[in-house]
Amino acid sequence: MIIDKATAISSLVEGAEYVLNNDTGEVLWINPTTAPVTDEQIDAELGRLQAKAITDKQTQESAKTSALAKLAALGLTQDEVKALIG
Numbered sequence: 001m002i003i004d005k006a007t008a009i010s011s012l013v014e015g016a017e018y019v020l021n022n023d024t025g026e027v028l029w030i031n032p033t034t035a036p037v038t039d040e041q042i043d044a045e046l047g048r049l050q051a052k053a054i055t056d057k058q059t060q061e062s063a064k065t066s067a068l069a070k071l072a073a074l075g076l077t078q079d080e081v082k083a084l085i086g
Contacts, residue, residue: 003053008046012037 001007006020009027017031027042029035071081 001053003046003049005042005046008042008049009037011049012041012045 005025005027009016009018009020013032013036015031016029016036019028019030020026021028025039027035027039068081071084072078076084
């Protein structure tokens with residue numbers, strides 16, 4: 001998933017309609033017609049979402065490593081594990 005300014009806006013303002021100028025980063029609010037959040041709030045949400053994506057990936061990798069170790073401890077070979085997980 002790409003985490004960008006549009007993702008941050010959508011996370012902060014459900015159902016917002018806006019136009020994002022990718023060159024300047026300026027947001028033109030259509031609905032609501034006035035900015036419900038500031039650029040600082042958008043930037044903070046962007047940072048939060050990016051950090052969460054990194055943490056989620058690390059958590060998923062850790063869970064996979066743990067699962068593989070548990071399967072190996074049960075006596076499964078690497079070929080058997082590959083057959084299970086694809």
